[in-house]
Amino acid sequence: MAPGKGENQTFITEFILLGFGNLLDLQILLFIPFLLIYIGTMAGNILIAVLVVADEHLHTPMYFFLGNLSCLETCYTSTILPRILASLLTGDRTISVIGCIVQYYFFGCLAASECYLLAVMSYDRYLAICKPLRYTALMNGRICLQLAAVSWMSGFMATTVVTCLMSQLHFCGPNEINHFLCDFTPVIKLSCSDTRLIILVTFILCSIFTLPPFLLTLTSYVFIISTILRIPSTIGRKKAFSTCSSHLIMVTMYYGTLFFVYMLPETDTHRDLNKVFSLFYTVLTPLANPLIYSLRNRDVKETLRKVISKCMMLTENQKK
Numbered sequence: 001m002a003p004g005k006g007e008n009q010t011f012i013t014e015f016i017l018l019g020f021g022n023l024l025d026l027q028i029l030l031f032i033p034f035l036l037i038y039i040g041t042m043a044g045n046i047l048i049a050v051l052v053v054a055d056e057h058l059h060t061p062m063y064f065f066l067g068n069l070s071c072l073e074t075c076y077t078s079t080i081l082p083r084i085l086a087s088l089l090t091g092d093r094t095i096s097v098i099g100c101i102v103q104y105y106f107f108g109c110l111a112a113s114e115c116y117l118l119a120v121m122s123y124d125r126y127l128a129i130c131k132p133l134r135y136t137a138l139m140n141g142r143i144c145l146q147l148a149a150v151s152w153m154s155g156f157m158a159t160t161v162v163t164c165l166m167s168q169l170h171f172c173g174p175n176e177i178n179h180f181l182c183d184f185t186p187v188i189k190l191s192c193s194d195t196r197l198i199i200l201v202t203f204i205l206c207s208i209f210t211l212p213p214f215l216l217t218l219t220s221y222v223f224i225i226s227t228i229l230r231i232p233s234t235i236g237r238k239k240a241f242s243t244c245s246s247h248l249i250m251v252t253m254y255y256g257t258l259f260f261v262y263m264l265p266e267t268d269t270h271r272d273l274n275k276v277f278s279l280f281y282t283v284l285t286p287l288a289n290p291l292i293y294s295l296r297n298r299d300v301k302e303t304l305r306k307v308i309s310k311c312m313m314l315t316e317n318q319k320k
Contacts, residue, residue, distance in 0.1 A: 010172065010173075011170050011172060012097065012171045012173050012175045013096060013097055014094050014095060014096045014097060014175065015094070015095050015096075015097060015100050015171075015175050015176070015177050015182070015187075015190070016094055016095075016175055016176045016177065017083075017087065017093050017094075017095055017177050017179065017180060017181070017182070018093065018177060018178045018179070018180075019084065019087055019093060019179070019180035020088075020180065020275075027088045027089075027091065028088070028089075030088050031085060031088040031089055034081060034084055034085055034088065034283075037081070037283060037284075037287055038077065038081040038082070038085065040287055041073065041074070041077045041283075041286045041287045041290075042074060042078075044287070044289070044290025044291065044294070045070040045071070045073045045074045045286065045289060045290050046070070046074060047290065047304075048066065048067065048070040048289075048290050048293060048294065048300065049067045049070040049071050049074070051300065051303050051304065051307065052064065052066060052067035053067065054307070055303045055306070055307075057299065057303065058299060058300075058303060061124050061139045062121070062124055062125070062128070062243075063299070064144050064148070065117065065120055065124060065144070065147075065148065066121070066293060068117055068148050068151070068152075069114070069117055069118075069121070070289065070290065072113060072114055072117060072152075073114075073285075073286035073289050074286075075106070075110055076107075076110040076111070076114065076282070077282070077283065077287075079103060079106040079107050080103075080107065080180075080181050080282050080283065081283060083095070083103065083181070084180055084181075087180075095182070100177075100182035100187060101163060101166055101182070101187075103181065103182045104163065104166070104181075104182040104183065104184065104187065105159055105160070105163040107181060107182070107183070108155075108158075108159035108163070108184070109155045109156045109158075109159040109160075110155065111155070111281075112154065112155030112156075112158050112159055112209055112210065113151055113152050113154065113155030113156070114155070114254065115155070115209075115210055115213040115214065116150065116151035116154050116155060116209075116213045117148070117151040117152075118213070118217055118247075118250065118251050118254065119151075119212075119213035119214070119217045119220075120147045120148070120151055121247050122216065122217040122220040122221060122224075122244075122247065122251065123147075123216060123220050125220065125224060125243065125244040125247060126220040126221075126223055126224055127139055129224050129227055129228065129240050129243065130223050130224065130227045154209055155209070157209075158205045158206075158208070158209035158210075161201065161205060162184070162198065162201065162202050162205060165197065165198040165201060166184075166187070166188075168193070169193040169195065169198070170191065170192055170193045171190050171191055171192065172192035173190075173192075174190065178275075179274075179275060179278070180275065180279075181278070181282065183278070184202065214255060217251055217255075221244075221248065221251075224244055227240070228240045228241050246292050246293050246297060249288075249292055250285070250288070250289060250292060253280065253281070253285050253288060254281055254285050257277045257278070257280040257281040257285075258281055260273070260274075260277045261274050261277050261278055261281070
């Protein structure tokens with residue numbers, strides 16, 4: 001506790017992330033699957049990013065954005081899972097107020113950036129399927145770089161404003177956060193400051209920075225599906241749909257769980273479900289990204305086979 005300035009009040013300096021606190025006997029058992037998920041997420045996303053950079057056949061807009069998404073997922077999961085793993089292993093669930101705000105900053109930045117990046121990827125698929133003759137001109141290298149930069153910058157801009165306001169809040173107690181991460185709503189509820197301004201600003205920024213990419217993604221897929229259904233041949237429809245099916249699965253998983261966590265009214269029942277669904281978009285979606293794109297994408301599988309073959313040949317040559 002730290003004394004408040006000019007008044008007989010104490011401000012707390014650390015929070016307790018309850019996380020999976022009601023499963024104390026299963027802490028170590030939970031540690032193992034979370035560790036495997038973290039290792040798989042990091043390895044899978046780093047592998048996709050390396051393949052996209054290394055193979056010239058993957059130097060296309062679609063794979064350029066996929067490489068960006070893999071880099072984002074690597075950073076995204078690293079803001080959450082290491083803290084969960086440390087808590088499960090040591091039993092220490094405390095986090096400083098500053099550390100909590102820092103975690104929220106990076107978590108919020110990367111989550112918002114992912115919304116924009118998914119929107120850009122859906123727009124890329126829209127141009128490829130609905131405007132194939134103009135695709136090369138509309139999605140050249142310069143435009144791809146600009147769209148990727150805007151995606152990253154937009155997420156960081158929105159969350160920076162909210163985090164600056166959050167850092168001005170005071171917390172007097174209680175200090176228990178019924179979550180496994182420092183999300184906006186559970187943290188704000190613990191503040192003894194006037195939170196009306198930050199809630200209003202957050203609502204406006206969410207409307208500006210989150211709603212547009214969601215609407216762009218939704219609109220793109222309305223046109224994509226409409227175009228695919230008008231393709232006369234069954235083979236043509238399957239081929240067109242295969243180019244966007246992986247991305248559509250990712251979008252559905254990500255926005256579906258986000259909607260459940262942030263849009264439904266908060267009740268005692270929903271509060272526990274929120275933690276479960278939060279695991280989907282913070283932990284399982286980053287893991288699913290490399291699995292979906294590698295298992296369902298012929299180009300990625302072919303590139304991976306080439307890399308494995310080269311590694312095996314180099315190993316055999318070294319033995320000789």
